[in-house]
Amino acid sequence: MSNRKEWPESGLDVAALRAGEWQQPPFDLFIVKIHERCNLACTYCYMYEMADQSWLGRPMAMAGETIDALARRISEHVDAHDLKTIYVVLHGGEPLLAGPDMIDHFVRTVRGAVEDRAEVRFKMQTNGLLLDERMLDVLLAHDVRIGVSLDGGMKENDRSRKYRNGRGSYSDVARAMELLGSGRFRRSFSGFLCAIDLRNDPIECYEALAEFSPPAIDFMLPHANWTTPPPRAESGSSPAPYADWLIRIYEYWRKNPDKPKVRFFQNIFRLSLGGPSTVEYIGLSPVRLVVIDTDGSLQQADSLKSTFPGAPETGLNVFEHSFDTALDHPAVIARQIGVSGLSATCQACAISDVCGGGHYTHRYRSGSGFLNPSVYCADLMRLVTHIQQDMRRELLADREASDA
Secondary structure (H helix, E strand, C coil), rough: CCCCCCCCCCCCHHHHHCCCCCCCCCCCCCEEEECCCCCCCCCCCCCCCCCCCCCHCCCCCCHHHHHHHHHHHHHHHHHCCCCCCCEEEEECCCCCHHHHHHHHHHHHHHHHHHCCCCCEEEEEEEECCCCCCHHHHHHHCCCCCEECCCCCCHHHHHHEECCCCCCCCCHHHHHHHHHHCCCHHHHHHHEEEECCCCCCCCCHHHHHHHCCCCCEEEEECCCCCCCCCCHHHCCCCCCCCCHHHHHHHHHHHHHHHCCCEEEHHHHHHHHHHHCCCCCCCCCCCCCCCCEEEECCEEEEEHHHHHHHCCCCCEEEEEECCCCHHHHCHHHHHHHHCCCHHHHHHHHHHHHHHCCCCHHHHHHCCCECCCCCCCCCHHHHHHHHHHHHHHHHHHHHHHHHHHCC
């Protein structure tokens, strides 16, 4: 557990919040690291290539007794909060390294612990390399939805998503996608997660992903912060290069609405119309996730590993602590209190209800903690404003057409 005295560990009055009218939501999203290692060496990986290196001291895979303890804690949380639906994400490292037998055991154990009281919806985020017919049979049998990490076509993907020997991974993922994307396995495919690289042409990247007809695409801003800034284009470029990159895709998609939807854009639409966010990187919807590592430790979002060593740690574990205990952590509460958890700059901003301060991880600055705007503030402002202006133009055109 981090002993840094930065916000929110220092400066957030948890007692006052609990004494007031604020009602804390429980966890309903459990991200489980069933395997700690990976068969790729992606250059931007927050788990292996950034500040926190705690993976070196954790078990390679989750042990049976840890799975049993986790299932009991999930069941306890379901009962304590009368949850009717929960989400469990198989994560890593690379979760497929756990193998089909262990995955089958894990899903059966967790579902068996709560299935008479709550529905369990399983998801997986994977690099896809080990998706063969046997593995897909297990995942299909348990209705596990599969998200695949892929950064575009061969040229785009293989810049960063490489094996340890330097060989690119695209060809192997593409072969796996031929199996996942067709026939009886198709309904398991939930979409792509793509890390933005400004060196890649956005339209070429989007089109390469669209060739696999994914249900949706998530474009991810690189995990960075004010202390460790994101990669930028050459000197003299736009002050909002990530927005420019995404806007090119947005404009292309608007002209080609049959192409796959982009979750980033869909959430800006939804938030602009007063709805909730379905992702953690934008909006003010309370974050209801907790991470469980292979040793049973309870952690905050593991993207925090990109900020400083120990950032995700809570000092808790499934053997000794309930999930309700983790709800008491200031950093969990900070992501559940809406606009009150934003910096003064963000609270005064006209798009704060849509932007939500951006991804919590991207707000970090050494010395002040997470009480800052996102390091991508200029990009988020430009992207949200562009999409909202487009929405207004379309609404006005519809009104004029109805009045004609």
